[in-house]
Amino acid sequence: MKFATKAIHAGIEPDPTTGAIMTPIYQTSTYVQESPGKHKGYEYARTQNPTRTVLQNNLAALENGKHGICYASGLGATDAILKLFKPGDEIIASNDLYGGTYRIMVRVFQEFGLIFRFVDLSNPANLEPVITATTKMVWIETPTNPLLRLVDIAAISAITKERGIKLVVDNTFASPYLQNPLDLGADIVMHSVTKYLGGHSDTVMGAIILNDDETAEQLAFIQNACGAVPGPQDCFLVLRGIKTLHVRMQRHCENAMKVAHYLQQHPKISQVYYPGLESHAGHVLAKKQMRDFGGMLSFELKGDSMPEAIRVMESFSVFSLGESLGGVESLCTHPASMTHASIPKEARLKNGLKDTLIRLSVGIEDVDDLIQDLAQAIA
Ligand SMILES: Cc1ncc(COP(=O)(O)O)c(C=O)c1O
Numbered sequence: 001m002k003f004a005t006k007a008i009h010a011g012i013e014p015d016p017t018t019g020a021i022m023t024p025i026y027q028t029s030t031y032v033q034e035s036p037g038k039h040k041g042y043e044y045a046r047t048q049n050p051t052r053t054v055l056q057n058n059l060a061a062l063e064n065g066k067h068g069i070c071y072a073s074g075l076g077a078t079d080a081i082l083k084l085f086k087p088g089d090e091i092i093a094s095n096d097l098y099g100g101t102y103r104i105m106v107r108v109f110q111e112f113g114l115i116f117r118f119v120d121l122s123n124p125a126n127l128e129p130v131i132t133a134t135t136k137m138v139w140i141e142t143p144t145n146p147l148l149r150l151v152d153i154a155a156i157s158a159i160t161k162e163r164g165i166k167l168v169v170d171n172t173f174a175s176p177y178l179q180n181p182l183d184l185g186a187d188i189v190m191h192s193v194t195k196y197l198g199g200h201s202d203t204v205m206g207a208i209i210l211n212d213d214e215t216a217e218q219l220a221f222i223q224n225a226c227g228a229v230p231g232p233q234d235c236f237l238v239l240r241g242i243k244t245l246h247v248r249m250q251r252h253c254e255n256a257m258k259v260a261h262y263l264q265q266h267p268k269i270s271q272v273y274y275p276g277l278e279s280h281a282g283h284v285l286a287k288k289q290m291r292d293f294g295g296m297l298s299f300e301l302k303g304d305s306m307p308e309a310i311r312v313m314e315s316f317s318v319f320s321l322g323e324s325l326g327g328v329e330s331l332c333t334h335p336a337s338m339t340h341a342s343i344p345k346e347a348r349l350k351n352g353l354k355d356t357l358i359r360l361s362v363g364i365e366d367v368d369d370l371i372q373d374l375a376q377a378i379a
Contacts, residue, residue, distance in 0.1 A: 074100075269301060306355055
């Protein structure tokens with residue numbers, strides 16, 4: 001089945017009771033049993049919910065994986081993955097990560113004895129020298145948030161596979177429409193479903209997709225034992241959102257490419273970070289491992305003036321200033337004070353994230369209006 005057909009149909013059957021084409025919202029906390037332990041596969045809604053089951057199967061199909069497991073947020077999914085490990089286990093993560101991912105690693109799991117090392121994995125050669133006997137997992141994002149750096153999933157997975165280390169890819173920025181990390185050798189794909197998968201800025205959710213039965217069982221155990229499950233209404237909204245994922249992503253990519261070209265030639269802009277630009281350091285790799293270049297980009301103004309960057313962000317009328325990304329509406333974010341504020345300033349600057357960086361989630365409005373909005377705000 002091709003991607004667009006899977007987005008609409010995979011794992012989804014008409015409702016067995018009524019034939020409803022849309023999966024119903026099973027808004028229930030429990031299920032009636034005929035006699036103790038004799039039931040239709042559903043006992044209690046933290047453990048299983050039919051709306052969630054359908055979404056999990058659909059997500060697994062989109063990532064070409066066997067198992068899909070949903071959590072109450074992207075960070076709920078990250079939390080579940082990190083709970084697979086024990087004190088003393090070491091995790092190597094790329095140094096250009098979503099701020100909340102860095103925060104849960106350093107402020108929560110480091111306190112419980114997990115050891116984290118943050119390394120620039122945009123060069124896979126940097127991985128081998130930092131692996132030790134206790135390294136259990138490598139965690140990457142690609143493209144990264146917010147600098148849109150590319151990490152070579154196949155090259156990193158060749159190293160992790162040889163050493164028996166798990167590779168996790170946060171695929172939030174690309175979405176399964178643009179990139180399938182399991183096909184490139186990753187062991188686990190993680191999503192903030194809140195973003196492109198939901199697509200309409202109305203739901204917070206996370207997901208993990210993987211092939212390994214044993215790890216999937218452990219993650220489902222954590223889903224039930226720790227309880228960070230999404231509600232059925234949110235599962236319905238995401239199922240509905242996914243039905244247009246391919247169409248939305250096409251337009252996000254088209255619009256972002258046009259916006260990137262516009263910004264690149266603008267006399268007041270010094271730097272545009274977008275993997276679709278030939279000048280981008282990861283352009284060749286992006287062409288190899290992604291099917292298009294996505295809807296996210298960041299840029300810097302000449303002169304690096306903080307008041308000027310703030311003035312631009314306050315001047316937009318079509319772009320809204322806000323956290324998050326991946327919705328149909330265009331958003332502008334100031335990573336240093338918003339999405340990445342939980343990373344210490346020195347660490348941010350060391351990784352190239354300036355206080356004056358502006359990040360755009362290019363929506364699916366008419367691109368002429370977006371460019372006109374950028375023109376009037378930057379002028
Ligand atoms: C790349 C990335 N990963 C993970 C997350 C966390 O997801 P959530 O906000 O759904 O918990 C985010 C949120 O912005 C993100 O951008």
